[in-house]
Amino acid sequence: MNCDDVRDQLPDYWTGAMDEAAKSAMQSHFASCAACRAESETLGAIWKKLGAIPEERPSRALRARFEATLEAYVQGLRQAERGPSTREKLDKWLVGWWPREPVFQFGFAMAFLAIGLLVGYSLTRNTQDSGEVARLREEVQHTRELVALSLLQEQSASERLKGVDWSIRVPQPDPQVLSALLRTVDYDQNVNVRLAALDALHSSASNEMVRQGLLQSLQRQTSPLVQIALIDLLVDIRDKDAANSLKGLAQESGVNPEVRVRADWALRQLQ
Amino acid sequence: MEAQPDQAVMLAVRDGDVEQIGVLFERHHRMLFNFFLRLTANRGLSEDLVQDVFFRMLKYRQTFQAGTNFTSWMYQIARNAHIDQARKRRLEVVPDDEAAWDSVASAEADPQERLEQAQEIRLLRRALDRLPLEKREVLVLSRFQNLKYSEIAEVLGCEVGAVKVRVFRAVRELGQIFLELSGEKAS
Numbered sequence: 039m040n041c042d043d044v045r046d047q048l049p050d051y052w053t054g055a056m057d058e059a060a061k062s063a064m065q066s067h068f069a070s071c072a073a074c075r076a077e078s079e080t081l082g083a084i085w086k087k088l089g090a091i092p093e094e095r096p097s098r099a100l101r102a103r104f105e106a107t108l109e110a111y112v113q114g115l116r117q118a119e120r121g122p123s124t125r126e127k128l129d130k131w132l133v134g135w136w137p138r139e140p141v142f143q144f145g146f147a148m149a150f151l152a153i154g155l156l157v158g159y160s161l162t163r164n165t166q167d168s169g170e171v172a173r174l175r176e177e178v179q180h181t182r183e184l185v186a187l188s189l190l191q192e193q194s195a196s197e198r199l200k201g202v203d204w205s206i207r208v209p210q211p212d213p214q215v216l217s218a219l220l221r222t223v224d225y226d227q228n229v230n231v232r233l234a235a236l237d238a239l240h241s242s243a244s245n246e247m248v249r250q251g252l253l254q255s256l257q258r259q260t261s262p263l264v265q266i267a268l269i270d271l272l273v274d275i276r277d278k279d280a281a282n283s284l285k286g287l288a289q290e291s292g293v294n295p296e297v298r299v300r301a302d303w304a305l306r307q308l309q
Numbered sequence: 310m311e312a313q314p315d316q317a318v319m320l321a322v323r324d325g326d327v328e329q330i331g332v333l334f335e336r337h338h339r340m341l342f343n344f345f346l347r348l349t350a351n352r353g354l355s356e357d358l359v360q361d362v363f364f365r366m367l368k369y370r371q372t373f374q375a376g377t378n379f380t381s382w383m384y385q386i387a388r389n390a391h392i393d394q395a396r397k398r399r400l401e402v403v404p405d406d407e408a409a410w411d412s413v414a415s416a417e418a419d420p421q422e423r424l425e426q427a428q429e430i431r432l433l434r435r436a437l438d439r440l441p442l443e444k445r446e447v448l449v450l451s452r453f454q455n456l457k458y459s460e461i462a463e464v465l466g467c468e469v470g471a472v473k474v475r476v477f478r479a480v481r482e483l484g485q486i487f488l489e490l491s492g493e494k495a496s
Contacts, residue, residue, distance in 0.1 A: 049451065049458070049476040081477075084484040088452050091430055096342040100356045104334055104363060111367060112327055 039067045044074050051078070052085045182208045183215050190218050195228040202234040206241075216242055220251035223268075224258055232264050236271060243275045256283045262294040269297070269304045281308055315379035323370040333383075334363055340454060341387055347449045348391055350438055361390045380456060381463035388446070388464060395442075436486040444479035451476050 044067050050056045051064055068075040137143050182204055189201025202222065205215050222235035242248050252268060259265045265287070272280040287293055288301040313321075315333060322329045338359050345355035365386045366373075373382060437445060450456045450464065451472075458476075462469045 045477055046470065046473055049473045049480075053451075055458075077481075081480045081484055084480055084487060085452065087429065087433055088448075088483075090426065091433060091453075093339070093343050094346055094352075096339065096356050096359065097352070100338065100342070100359060101334075103356075104338070104360055105331070107360065107364065108328070108331065111364070115327060 039063050041067075041071060041074055044068075044071075044078075048078060048081065052082055179208055179210075183212060186211075186215055187218055190222055195226075195231050198222070198226065198228070198231045199234055202231065202238050206238050211242060213247060216245060216248055217251070220248065220255070223252070223255050223264070229261050229263055232261070233267055236264065236267050240271060240274070243271060249275070249277060249279075253277070253280060253283060256280070256287065262297045265294070265297045266300050269300050273304045273307045276308065278308060281305060284308070316375075316377065319366070319370070319373050319379055319382075320375060322367070323373050327367060327370075330363060330367060333366070337383060338363075341383075344384075344387060344449060344454055345391065347437065347453060348442070348445060350434070354394070358387070358390050358394060361394070362387050365390060378460060378463060381460045384450065384454070384456065384460070384464040432487060432490050436483055436490055439486050440479065440483055444475065444482060447472065447475045448479040448483065 044064060047056070047060065047064060051061070056064075064078075068078060137146060186201050186204035186208065189197050189204060192198050192201065202219070205211055205219055208215060211219075216239070219235045219239050223232050223239065226232045226235065239248055239252065243252065252271065256265070256268050256272070259268060269284065269287075272284070284301045284305050288298050288305060290298070293301075313332075315336065318329050318332050322333070341359045341362055342355050345358040346352065349355055349358075362383070366383070369386070373379075437448075440448065447461065447465065450461045451458070456464070458469050458472045461472045465472065
């Protein structure tokens with residue numbers, strides 16, 4: 039037995055897991071090798087001392103926690119065991135409904151698609167009615183009005199045209215926008231802008247303020263193009279109150295002949 | 310009625326009698342607690358790990374084959390639980406003050422002897438805490454958990470001869486640390 043063998047055997051020697059023959063072989067080596075003897079004694083002492091470290095007790099909470107968790111685990115397990123059987127039943131039931139023929143399968147799929155679309159459609163309609171969308175819409179309208187109003191103040195005629203264009207995008211313009219458009223019809227230097235403003239007012243012509251404004255405008259206008267457009271509009275909205283102004287226009291000598299003819303025609307339309 | 314061996318109980322657990330795990334808890338929780346306490350020196354953590362081991366046993370109960378050595382299997386799980394936990398905390402040891410060790414010396418010795426013994430045990434524990442984890446592990450398994458070298462070899466996944474070499478080296482290093490600590494104390 040050499041020193042390496044002895045080292046390998048030391049753990050067995052300490053634990054006593056060694057037969058007598060091996061033990062006496064170790065001891066005879068120690069008798070002749072002081073280094074191994076010393077090492078065995080020192081380390082053997084450490085090994086023995088370790089045995090003096092007492093065992094500790096865990097707290098009582100450990101058992102309580104274990105039992106509680108085990109109970110929860112077992113319950114969960116039982117539920118999981120029950121689970122598949124109900125699911126299997128459901129699966130079977132569902133399979134019973136599913137047609138075997140591909141044509142009917144296709145029909146089924148189409149029907150569900152249609153139902154899905156319907157549901158989706160009705161859902162989105164509902165959400166459109168919700169407050170948030172309404173608020174958003176209001177905000178957009180407000181922004182458009184602001185844009186329209188500020189553009190109508192611009193120097194450049196094309197910018198003012200854009201302003202009129204924006205005012206059309208406001209579904210129900212407020213009085214501020216409408217009076218700005220009326221002002222444009224009355225006073226804008228550019229005929230094109232005036233015509234565009236007139237067009238923009240068409241949809242709001244039922245508004246009393248607009249109607250009055252247009253009637254007054256008929257007397258103010260000097261451009262034949264705008265006059266004719268105004269006359270057409272008044273006919274369109276069948277404004278009976280326009281008759282007097284139209285009569286005046288038809289008989290006034292300073293007015294463009296074509297405008298007079300148009301006014302005459304309008305009078306007949308309104309009667 | 311004679312108590313069933315661990316292996317038979319674990320097979321029953323595997324085959325659906327899950328509540329039988331309580332029997333194994335009764336038998337082993339204290340040993341496992343001491344195993345973790347010696348590795349971590351932290352009572353709370355050790356209790357968490359004991360709990361973890363028993364629920365891992367449930368989780369992996371299907372892997373328990375007839376003929377498996379239950380003790381080795383349990384310590385394999387325990388070791389993995391500890392490794393996972395250490396990785397989670399990114400620490401090998403969660404140091405705890407000496408309050409982790411409540412009972413210190415045997416009550417029979419006379420006061421002077423008891424004091425000396427208590428000091429020695431305290432030093433040994435500090436020396437153990439300073440031992441690298443792999444050496445501490447093999448030493449704890451062989452000295453405190455009373456595992457046979459063949460069982461330790463199964464737990465660590467190595468040869469019996471290698472286990473003995475590791476135990477020898479662990480004891481030698483522990484002895485050196487213990488001597489250093491005693492020297493510090495004496496000087």
